[in-house]
Amino acid sequence: MLRSPVEMWRHHHHSTAIHLKTSNTSRFLPSQNVTIKITRTILSLSSDPNHNLILSQSESLQQSVRTIPPSFPVNIQPSIPVRAYFFSTSVDLRSLVDRNRPNFIPLASRMTNYVVLRFGSTKPEAIGSGACISGSDCRYMVVFQYGSIVLFNVGDDEIDGYLKIVERNASGLLHEMRKDEYEVKEIPTLDTWMRGGLDHIMLQYLNIDGIRTIGSVLGQSIALDYYVRQVxxxxxxxxxxxxxxxxxxxxxxxxxxxxxxxxxxxxxxxxxxxxxxxxxxxxxxxxxxxxxxxxxxxxxxxxxxxxxxxxxxxxxxxxxxxxxxxxxxxxxxxxxxxxxxIILICAEILISVYDIGHKSLMSL
Missing domain, CATH: 1.10.287 (Helix Hairpins)
Incomplete structure (x- = not known):
């Protein structure tokens, strides 16, 4: 007696079961209570004729999910590019300040080998208002007497203009300018005051004291690189x-x-x-x-x-x-x-011998 293809498949695969499961879960956002719905479909195939059917099963599971803190910081401000340059061996800081008096930020410390200048704001609505609260709102330039310049938040197309401001007050210009790049990231929600990274540092906020501190180290670093190459x-x-x-x-x-x-x-x-x-x-x-x-x-x-x-x-x-x-x-x-x-002694001996010989001839 001939068997149908389905019966032949049942005969050779008595204990075979195939299960296909698909699940759909709704995505959730931090700091929100959400409902998760799981839908599961099971396809079962066995040797029992009474079980040759497709079962669909839907389960709804609702639960309140506690707010999960994100694994990454939120409210990240735009990165602040920091560039350090060394193109001269001396800068007349007094002359630089006199020519840029409106941009000069008076120092709160006794250090006299550098000055800090602030130029405008990168926010269109704040330009001309003079209200620069955070370091990420303005362009800052830290200039050191020994020739280093550190720029904060200055775009690539603006760098030459700021360097020319210092060049007019610099002496001992170098044939080759040294350059280094760094980055500061402001993260107000950072769980600690600061955190380091690859070629960048993360801070809760960047103010003028932070600019002076970061600028002092970068200025020393780029200048030290020049002297190392000289040696x-x-x-x-x-x-x-x-x-x-x-x-x-x-x-x-x-x-x-x-x-x-x-x-x-x-x-x-x-x-x-x-x-x-x-x-x-x-x-x-x-x-x-x-x-x-x-x-x-x-x-x-x-x-x-x-x-x-x-x-x-x-x-x-x-x-x-x-x-x-x-x-x-x-x-x-x-x-x-x-x-x-030795030559003088020999010359003296020769002269003495000549003199003795000459006197001997004269005596004859």
Whole structure:
């Protein structure tokens, strides 16, 4: 007797059951009580003819869901771009302030190696009103006497204009400008005062004290990068001299060139310690623990202590080579003077011999 295809399938698959489940859940938002409805459809197929049917089952489950705090901060303000530049070795701060008196923000600390200037507002409705409450509302420029400039909330198309403001009061302009970028994110709902991230820092709010603190570290960092490269150049120069000495057994550096390297090494070290104030703690950080936390975090983030230690090690290498080459030049000078003395003695002997011979001939 022939079997229908369905009966043959039942015969070979007695205990087979296939279940298809689909569920629809309504999405929920934080801080709201919502109703979740779950609909489930089950398809069952068995060998029993009485069960060859599709069962549909709907269940409604209603429950109040407690407000779940979001895993990410809310009410995030637009990010504030921070850019640091180093294109000169000195800035006349007094002249800069005189030319931009309306934009000058008086300092509340005794630090005199920098000034803060505020320009307008990035909010169209606030332009011209002069009401700039948060650091994210205005463009700020922190200018340091040793040549660093830190810009807050300045667009790419506006950077050149702000740099020209400082350039008119700067001296010792560099051929190559150093640049670094950072970012500040204002998050009023942040569960802590500050939190670090990759190339950015998150704060509950950014005010003028925060701008001064962040600007001081970024200004030191970009300037330190310049001096590190200067010392790297000197290290490379002495490395070439040592390799030449290894091949030829001598060197051809003039005494004047060596003295120039001595002066350059000493001035670089003095600038880093005295001008940059690398080991001086910010006045704002002394007064307020919140800004001390920012100051310490950024110094660790930009590795200022480690970079200065590396710079100091390289300067010691340069100093060792300078002392070595000075001794060689001094020995050369001593050898030259010795030969001059020998030649003079020989000349004196020859003159004496000539004089004796001449007198002998005259006596005959």
């Amino acid at each position: 790297d150049g000197m290290v490379g120069e002495f490395t070439d001299i040592n390799r030449g000495m290894e091949k030829t057994g001598t060197f051809t550096m003039k005494r004047k060139k060596l003295f120039q390297l001595v002066g350059k090494a000493n001035s670089n070290l003095a600038d880093v310690i005295l001008k940059l104030g690398l080991f001086e703690r910010s006045d704002i950080a002394w007064k307020d623990a919140k800004y001390a936390q920012i100051w310490e975090y950024l110094r660790d983030e930009f590795e200022l202590t480690q970079r200065f230690a590396s710079l100091d090690f390289k300067l010691k290498f340069v100093e060792h080579n300078i002392r070595f080459l000075q001794e060689i030049l001094q020995n050369r000078k001593s050898d030259f003077l010795e030969w001059v003395i």
